[in-house]
Amino acid sequence: MRTLFAALPLTLTLAACGGGGNLQTNQAEPAEATHAEEGVVALTPQQIATAGIELTHPTLGGSGGTIELPALLESDPQATRIVAATVPGRIVELRRNLGDRVRQDETLAVLESREAAGLQAEVQRAAAGAELAHKTLARDEALYAKGFRPLREVEISRAAAKQADVALRLAREQVAASGSRGGRYNRIVIAAPISGQVIARTAVLGQNFAADAAETELFRVARLDRLSVSLSLSPADAARVRVGTPVQVSAAGRTGQACIRFVSPVLDEKTRQVPVLAELDNRAGQWRAGEPVTASVSLPGNGDGTIRVPSTAVQTVEGRTVVFVRTGKGFRAVPVTLGRRDGAMVIVAFGLTGHETIAAANSFTLKSALGASEAGHED
Numbered sequence: 001m002r003t004l005f006a007a008l009p010l011t012l013t014l015a016a017c018g019g020g021g022n023l024q025t026n027q028a029e030p031a032e033a034t035h036a037e038e039g040v041v042a043l044t045p046q047q048i049a050t051a052g053i054e055l056t057h058p059t060l061g062g063s064g065g066t067i068e069l070p071a072l073l074e075s076d077p078q079a080t081r082i083v084a085a086t087v088p089g090r091i092v093e094l095r096r097n098l099g100d101r102v103r104q105d106e107t108l109a110v111l112e113s114r115e116a117a118g119l120q121a122e123v124q125r126a127a128a129g130a131e132l133a134h135k136t137l138a139r140d141e142a143l144y145a146k147g148f149r150p151l152r153e154v155e156i157s158r159a160a161a162k163q164a165d166v167a168l169r170l171a172r173e174q175v176a177a178s179g180s181r182g183g184r185y186n187r188i189v190i191a192a193p194i195s196g197q198v199i200a201r202t203a204v205l206g207q208n209f210a211a212d213a214a215e216t217e218l219f220r221v222a223r224l225d226r227l228s229v230s231l232s233l234s235p236a237d238a239a240r241v242r243v244g245t246p247v248q249v250s251a252a253g254r255t256g257q258a259c260i261r262f263v264s265p266v267l268d269e270k271t272r273q274v275p276v277l278a279e280l281d282n283r284a285g286q287w288r289a290g291e292p293v294t295a296s297v298s299l300p301g302n303g304d305g306t307i308r309v310p311s312t313a314v315q316t317v318e319g320r321t322v323v324f325v326r327t328g329k330g331f332r333a334v335p336v337t338l339g340r341r342d343g344a345m346v347i348v349a350f351g352l353t354g355h356e357t358i359a360a361a362n363s364f365t366l367k368s369a370l371g372a373s374e375a376g377h378e379d
Contacts, residue, residue, distance in 0.1 A: 039322075041366050042330040054234065054361035055326060058354045059299065059308035059345065067360075071231035071249070071295035073280065073287055079223035081193045085209045085216040089113025089188065096219070098201045102192040108219055109190040109203055117186035119175045126168035133157070133164035196223040199289065227287055229258050229278040231295050234361045236310050236344035238263055238274035240299050247278045251293040254286055260297075307354040308345040314338065315367040323348070324366045326357040331366055 043051070056067045085091075093110035096102055137157040143149035175188075200220035209216050229249055233241065247258040258280040268275055278295070280287060287293075313323050317333055324331040336351030352358075359366055 039317075039333040039370070040327070040330065041324070041333075041370050044330075051365050052362045053359050053365065055357055056237075056310065056313070056360040057357055058348065058352055059306075066248075066299065067233070067237055067297045069231060069233075069295055069297070071229050071278075071293050073249075073289055073291045073293055074228045074230050075199070075222045075224060075289040076226060076228050079194070079196070079226070080199075081196075081221050082217055083108060083190060083193065083219040083221060085111060085190070085218055087111065087113050087115045087119075087188060088209050089116060090209075091203055091205055091207045091218075092187070094203060094205055096192075096198055096201075098198055100198045102195065102198060102221060104192055104195045106192045107189050108192055108198075111188045111190060111209075112186055113188055114186065116188040119171070119188075120186070123168070123171040123175060126164070126171040130161070130164035130168045133161040137161045190218060192219075192221055194221055194223060196221045199224070222289070224285070224289060225281075225283045227280045227282045227289060229280050229293070229295055231276050231278070231297075232268065232271060232273035233263075233276050233297070234310075234312065235267065235274055236312060237297075237299070237360075238276065239344055241276070241297060246298045248296040248298070249278075249280055249287075249293050250296070251291060256280055256282075256287065258295075306339070307348045307352055309348055309352070309358060310360045311341065311344055311346050313358050313360045313363050314346055315363055317367055317370060323352065324359040324363050325352075326359070331359055333366075333370060 048055075054067070054069065089111040090113070091109055092112045095107045095109060102108065137154075137160070140149050140154045140157040144151060144154045198219055199222045201218070202215075203218040229247060231247075241260055241263060243260055243263065245260040247260060249256045249258050258278040260276060260278045262277040264275040267273065309323060314336070315322055315324070315333075320335050321338055322333040323336050325334045334351055334356075337349045339347030339349045341347075
C-alpha cells in the first residue's frame, strides 16, 4: 500500500507552529502513516510537526479558543550586558564565576595593564594640579582681601583653578570611558554594569588581551527575573491577539503565565510568520533562557455563542466543505456547514461541537495527502 505520508510535498519546511505539545496521541504508532478508512489521514506527531500543521481549537461561545505551538525562552536583550576588556592587559584576579549572582558595581575581575597605569597616572597628575591651583587661588584671594594682590592676578588664579578641575574631570572620564572602575597604579577593576546573574564567562586567570584583539568579552551578566517567550503566529492568528493577551507556558511538568508584550507589524522573511514576544515572570527561577517550551495563546472571543474556526482550517474535498479534526491516529475530514465569514474566522453552523482540536495553518497538506492516497487506491 502506498504510504500516505510520502504524498506530502517534499518541499514542506518546518513551520514555526508545530502544535502537538499536549495532545492525546499514541506515541507507539509506526513511523509510516496509512489510510485506513475514507476521509481519514493517519499521521504520527512527528509527521505533523514535519508538515508544519498548526493545531488549534474552535472559538466556542465567549472563549476565543487557544493556539498551542512551540516557543523559546530568551533573556531580555535590554536586561543583558556584555562585560569586556576595553584596555590591553592581563587578568590577575577573577572574583565571580559562572552562575554567580552579582550586584551592580560589584567587582568581577581585575586587570593588570600598562595602559591602565598611564590612565591612573594621568588622574594623579591632574589631581595634583587641581590641588595646587586651588591653593594658589586661596592664597591670592586672601592677599587680595588685604590689598596685596591686584584683582587681575586673582582672576588669573580662578581661571587656572577651573582649567585644573576640567583636566581632572577629563582624566577621570577617560578611566570611566574604558568601561572600568579605577583601581590602584597599574590595575583596572572590571565591575558588573547591572545586578543579575553571570550567564557566561570566558575569562581565564592570566589571560592576555592585545589592544587590537577581536574578542575581549570576559563575562555576560543578565537579569533573569523576567524572560521573553519568543513564538510565531500565522498572520490570521496574529490579527486576533493584542498586547496583554495571556499565554500559558509549559515544559517538563512546569507551567507559568505570561502575557504578550509585542506583536511584530512585519512578517519574518524566511517563515512568513508574525514574530510575537511574551513576558514571563521568572522570579522563582524555575525557567532557563534558551529553554524550548510549549505556549498556549488564549484568543479573544466576542461571546455570541457561535462556533468559529480559522479560514485556513476549511478545505474542499470532492465538493464537500470539511475541517480536519485531530484524532488519536491523525486527522478525520469532518463535513461542515459554514455561515458568514467573520474577519479571519469562519462561522461553522453545523458539523462541530466546538470542543475539537483541528488543523489550521497548512491544513491544505492534509487535503493533498488525502487526495493522493485515494488516487493510489484507485490505481
